Each structure stands twice: as C-alpha cells, then as structure tokens.
Amino acid sequence: MIIKDITIKISEEKTAVITPLAVQRSIFAVIAVCVVAVLCRKTISPGRARIRELDRKLQDITFKSEKIAVYVGDEVEAEPTAVPKNAEVSYTWEIADDGILVVQNGRIVAEKGGRTLLGITSGDISAQVKIIAKYKPLPPESTLPPLYYDKLLIANYKNTLSADYVPDHLIKIPDNYTADGYYGLYVTKETFDAYKALYKAMYSEIKGRMHIISAYRSYARQSELYNKAVQNYMSQGKTSTEARALALNTTQTPGNSEHQLGNTIDVSNDNTTDHDYLQTPEGKWLAENCYKYGFIIRYPADKEDITRIEYEPWHIRYVGVNHAAYMYVNDLCLEQYVDLQEQAEEEANDYALENPATPD
Ligand SMILES: [Zn+2]
Numbered sequence: 302m303i304i305k306d307i308t309i310k311i312s313e314e315k316t317a318v319i320t321p322l323a324v325q326r327s328i329f330a331v332i333a334v335c336v337v338a339v340l341c342r343k344t345i346s347p348g349r350a351r352i353r354e355l356d357r358k359l360q361d362i363t364f365k366s367e368k369i370a371v372y373v374g375d376e377v378e379a380e381p382t383a384v385p386k387n388a389e390v391s392y393t394w395e396i397a398d399d400g401i402l403v404v405q406n407g408r409i410v411a412e413k414g415g416r417t418l419l420g421i422t423s424g425d426i427s428a429q430v431k432i433i434a435k436y437k438p439l440p441p442e443s444t445l446p447p448l449y450y451d452k453l454l455i456a457n458y459k460n461t462l463s464a465d466y467v468p469d470h471l472i473k474i475p476d477n478y479t480a481d482g483y484y485g486l487y488v489t490k491e492t493f494d495a496y497k498a499l500y501k502a503m504y505s506e507i508k509g510r511m512h513i514i515s516a517y518r519s520y521a522r523q524s525e526l527y528n529k530a531v532q533n534y535m536s537q538g539k540t541s542t543e544a545r546a547l548a549l550n551t552t553q554t555p556g557n558s559e560h561q562l563g564n565t566i567d568v569s570n571d572n573t574t575d576h577d578y579l580q581t582p583e584g585k586w587l588a589e590n591c592y593k594y595g596f597i598i599r600y601p602a603d604k605e606d607i608t609r610i611e612y613e614p615w616h617i618r619y620v621g622v623n624h625a626a627y628m629y630v631n632d633l634c635l636e637q638y639v640d641l642q643e644q645a646e647e648e649a650n651d652y653a654l655e656n657p658a659t660p661d
Contacts, residue, residue: 373411390423396420410551412434438649446645448623449646451624470489474516483513489619492566494564495619502594510570517561517562523560550611554609570584596619597617
C-alpha cells in the first residue's frame, strides 16, 4: 500500500505537511500517550491528585477584548474566560459608581453613555475591562433630533408633575436680576447660569431692561394662583365651570405648570406682563436670540393649538443650547420636539440592530 502525503490544516495561516514516516511516528506517539494515561489513572497517588487540584487553580481572568463597546440600554456581554479554562470560579462583578453601568434583574446594563471600568473577582484573582457605553446612533441620513436620548421633562395639559416634585439644585436669584418687589425667587443653578449669559448678551447688544418676575413655583403656589384666577372669574359672574375654563387660558392647574420644573422664567421690562412684550426691543431680541443661550419661548404664537396656552413672549424655559437650537431652526414647540425625540429613539433602536456598537 502506498501512503501518499497527507496535508492537515492546523490553522488559517499554517499548513503542515506530514510525510508517511511522520504519520507513523504520530500514530505511535498518540498510542504511547494513551497507554501512559491509562497507567496513571490506575496508579494515581494522593500527591498526583494534589498537583491536579493545583492545575485547576484560577490564575487569571481574561476578556474577549481589551475594550468592550455596548449601547446604552443593552446588556454588557463581557464574557470572562478563566485561566486555566477548567479552573473553578465564583465570579463577583464590580461596577463603578459613575452611573454608566447599572444592575437590572441580575444583568449589567449600560444606563448612560461614557467610559468606565468593569471589575470581576473570583477568590483572590481580579481583573478589569474597559467599557465604552454609547448612545445608539441615528442613521446618517436622519434629520431627527440627535440628542433624542436626553429626554426633556414636560408639564402641560396632559403631563402632570407630582405634588412632591421639587427640582434639584434650586438657588435664590440675586435681587439685582429680579424686578422691584419680586424678591426671593428660585431657579435651578444651570438655569440661572444660562440666564446670566443671556442677560449679559441682551444688555451688551441693545442695552435693554430685563427683570425676572416669576421663576420656580411649588405645586402649592401654583395651586394658589390657579384658585385665585378661578375666584377672579367667578367674582365677575362666571359659573365655576366657566371660570375654570377661562383660568386655564393663562394659569395652569397645579402639576401642569413648567414653573414647577425650576427651569422656567417670566421676564419683563416694566415689571408686568400686561402689554405686548414682543413689540418691545427686549421682547424682539429675546425671541430671536434666547436659543443661543439654551432658552426657548415656551408658548409661541403659532403653536397655541398644540400647547393650549396663549402666546407668552415673556415666558422662557431653559432646555440647553443643543435642544433649543434644534427647536429654533426647525420652528418647533416643546410638545413637537418631544414627539420627535420619541421617533428618533425608535429609529436609533432599529438602526442599532443592524449596526452593533464598536469601541472606536
Ligand atoms: Zn410663566
């Protein structure tokens, strides 16, 4: 019998050629190992068992790659590998307290975008892997809001804030920013920081007058204002139902006013809102420029059917520069923008199914 050369593919790159002689040697070697193995099993000693136990002791933990990318909302698939592979392990995971990763139903999930470390321990062996959490991107051709994941809180006729909702980081507005007699007003720190920049720009460009006459209102305060407005109409002879309907044109029911969010401000140049503010230089400037400082005119004139609030050129809300610019350029009120954010989220979810996260 003629044994021809046999080719064995060892890996993608290497190909070994085994000659007939080498084949014979290999067969012999395999048989020899088997015999030794059988003999060892029969004559295994306590010392040998101890060595085997040591062989199975965990020496290291590795991950499938140095950096692992994950989309926000998805589970981190870290896939640790024990070294040696047959080592007995009892893993404990460790996440940083930066809020990027959270544990949900026993799974490690990316909660927000950013870079963090994920730790793992078994016995006295620990390892860490870099995690890059990314927001799901929109398809390149999308025109929907890129910051769809930064959800803006909205209070309106259908979204009610709870009575105990109080924003974080409320600060007292210094009296030199408020109108005479309107003292002790509060807004969130980021709103006030943005307002200072807005005020400075307005003053340097048109030397206008702009004073704050209303800012954060608690649920209880909004309740007082609404009841007062209803009483006012009733004292003019309206029925309770008519009075409530009329009051809603200008005053929100408690929980439905964005003044409770702490990022909403009413401004004035003469300490009142009883005039057509848009016809003043300050009102014009505000309408055209407030988005540059992260504010929106919350109740625009041409959106009354959507917001269900009469046009209020003095009522501004801080949303951040990116959101505000998108709304300004696309002529959207907040209700429309929030709807587009939801559409964008769906689009991003679909796109992510076909385009997994990459670490770069
Ligand atoms: Zn207002």
